Amino acid sequence: MIGFIHQNQKSITFFAGFLLIMAPAVAIMGYSGLRPFILIAATFIAGLPIAIKAFQTLRMKVFGIETLVTIAVLGALLIGEYTESAVVAFLFLFGDYLEVRTLEKTRSSLKSLADMAPQEATILRGGSRVTVPVEEVAAGDRVMIRTGGKVPVDGRIVTGQALLNEAAITGESIPASKKAGDRVFGGTVIDTGYIEIIAEKVGDDTTFAKIIELVEEAQESKTKTEKFLNKFAGIYTPGIAGLSVLVYALTRDFHLAITFLVIACPGALIIGAPVSSVAGIGNGAKNGVLVKGGEAMERFAEVDTLVFDKTGTLTKGKPEVTDIKVFRSYQKEDLLRLAAQAETASEHHLGRAIVQEAKSRGLAPKQGPKDIDVIKGSGLTAAVEGRRLTIGNRKLMHANKIAIPPEAETYAAEREKAGNTVIFAAVDGKLAGFFSIADPIREEAAAALAQMRRNGINSIIMLTGDNRYTAERVATRLGLDAFHAELLPEDKAAFVKRLKQQGHVVAMAGDGVNDAPAIAAADIGVAMGEGGTDISMETADVVLMNDKLMQFSHAYSLSKATIRNIKQNTFFAVGTVAALLLGVLMGSVHLASGMFIHEASVLLVILNAMRLIGFDRKRMRREKEGKLVCVQE
Structure with a gap:
């Protein structure tokens, strides 16, 4: 039964809505005797999934929002308010459907990544070419990919040349030119050309597989705000149930008590934070920025000091x-x-x-x-x-x-x-x-650092194992606040720890094994993914798959926008519930109208969170169009 309801939630929701529309229609047509039965049927169809969830949460000794709604629907049926019972059940179920659909939409970047995963590979075995499932490719196999083909594993090109679409990995829409000796990633697609590669990482070890795993884990991770709201809901929900009993005891008005119970359901409050968090993480994944969870997003938004490694981070890393x-x-x-x-x-x-x-x-x-x-x-x-x-x-x-x-x-x-x-x-x-x-400085470095300063970064510092003269030259050209040269990995980590002890919220960006201790020591570790090592990617909280500092700037702006969005949703949800409760007690808000406003607030919170899916799209489009012009010229 539970599985059937979950699989057919959309059909159940819209059938209940159809019955809700039919009820007044049959009354207008002169069959008013059928109206109560249709409303009761709509109540039962829409209320059953809610009641089952309520039962499941009660078995886990949790008094959830579904329990409140179930009690309210049963109460409305008992007092003969069939319209209210049907409307309340339908609106709550419809709100739940919208939440699920929105979360699915915000996870579309992950689904599109998974859909791009290659299923087969053409390899050279025993002197002949054979096509095998991608799971059977082993490290060391020679893999051949033609125009239009998907690269099945990570490896290095041994012969051939091609233009590869690496958007699934780096978020970059402009095809990258690859030749012998260059590294390629599984999940990327050859636009034109032919290459043969030696497989280095296969199966779950490929960069593509790790990206999917990281995004999945990130979207399940919660922010501190979400964790607080979940704890708050565990106290708030039974508290509201107790208050509704008190309202009935004081007024002897069962209808008012039921209305109070329904209107106080914190639906928008509970979903506002997770929907925003998932939407923000989805935006990042779509643009080649992996933020490892809501908590990392929240910490990143608080960063006031940036610490950079030099080689491969502020510079191109191709000396x-x-x-x-x-x-x-x-x-x-x-x-x-x-x-x-x-x-x-x-x-x-x-x-x-x-x-x-x-x-x-x-x-x-x-x-x-x-x-x-x-x-x-x-x-x-x-x-x-x-x-x-x-x-x-x-x-x-x-x-x-x-x-x-x-x-x-x-x-x-x-x-x-x-x-x-x-x-x-x-x-x-x-x-x-x-x-x-x-080692030349990255072209976009100065613009990216300036943009991050405008977004709230107070101090930018460079740490490097390189000599003082080279470090000074890079720091001067980029206008950094400070630099420290000839440092060992432990020196970098110690410096980051000192900054934290001084009260700074520190993000450390690097790409090598020697950066991993400092990345781990920082409040937020940022790894340059394309040229970076596995250990720095695994240690970091944020991974820039395209090795572009503009991605760093986008990630920082996105984190601030996501946390701002969560706060907006929380404020709006609390304000709506407070206003509705006041209206109920004053007699100006009734059950059906209050529930309609309540579900409208849920929809508004969802729509506000969905804005993050397209965050900064215009700026990124301008940048990509500019790059395309440069390529064409």
Whole structure:
């Protein structure tokens, strides 16, 4: 019975509404004797789902809103107010239907993601191409995707080139150009081209699967306001029942007591916060911003201080080698080859730049390093071709007692003042040279930070493991309030904790393993998803799937708009109930009219929450149109 009612709630609601319309129609047609029976039937059909829910909540020792409505409907039947009983039951059921439909609509972004999940994959096995269910693809398989095909797993392109629609992952509508060596995500679609990839993450480990899981979990998470309202409803509902008994005891007016009971139902109050929260999270998911729940949304809206990592967050995270300086008898190509082999073990952007430079010069590493020791925030040591390489910053050189000659220090300082990061390389305990690497600032960084200041951010600070000169250059160009350079991961986390102790509400944005401790320490952790590592995505409260700081700005504005929307709904719901109760006691509001106003307030709260689905749509459309013009030009 319960399953049948749940599956057919729409039909039940509209059939009860049809009977409600038929009742006055048959009276007008001269069959007024049928009117009470039709109204009783409408009451029974609309009231049964409500009564079943009331029974279920009472079994869990919860006195819910459905219990109030059931008592009110039964009371109206007892006193012969069949019109009121039918109207009350129908309006409450219709309001519940609207709430369910609205929640479904706000979750449409998740459904559209799930619908895009590929079902099959074409892979190379035993020297021939075979099509298999996507669940059977294993890491290491070679997967082929043609124009119009969906990428079934995460991986890297080994051959081919294509334009990919990555809207399901990043929220970006402009197709991205991908070539050999680039990373692709499951759930994205090839607009034009052909690629072959090596599967790296399959099944539930793909970025696409994690996005769906994160959004599902987020939309089930509650804000502090929602949790408070749920507790409040548990006290408020039996309290209203007691007050209605008191009203009857004082007035001996059963009709007035029943009216008081129905009108006081806090329907709009209970649904206002969750509908707003789900709508806000849905908007974020649709635009490539994953906010992990209502509580994270609420905390994000309170943030007054932003802390950024530099590399890959404020900068593009795709640095290039601008100079190679060698000492002693080393040749540039020899040092580059050795360093690239060692850096294949690193996930850091600077290490990738060295590997990429070697590949561009035809010195691609042919074998990996051995005996690797990665020192977070400093560099690494590894055995390569029978030699011990130490590659990293000055701290790593000093920690390993590797001397930096004065002329090398002077040259390195000059490169750093010019905006480069210097990576020192030592072979067998002696300095062999260093690499100058530059990482350009993101084009949208200045505009995004300015927008966040306008929206209420008081202070923006940069923390980096890079040298002071490079950090100062980035901070000056972006107009940051402060910067701190040459920090280890634990230094970043400690700095964030100090800010919190000083009373600031802190958001920390980063993308690497070395940022994870600071992201975890912040009130709100923000991870750059596309280029970020799994650990930073899992640790963060907010994930920006397109690596765009404008997404960060959108997420911050969205959080404020969502919490503002929740407060509007709460204020309106409380105000409506208070006004209606006063009207009931004064005799100016009756059962049917009061219930109509009550359900209208529920509808208004829902419509207000639905505005969040299209939040900031015009600005984002302008940005996308601007990008499209640039692409076309």
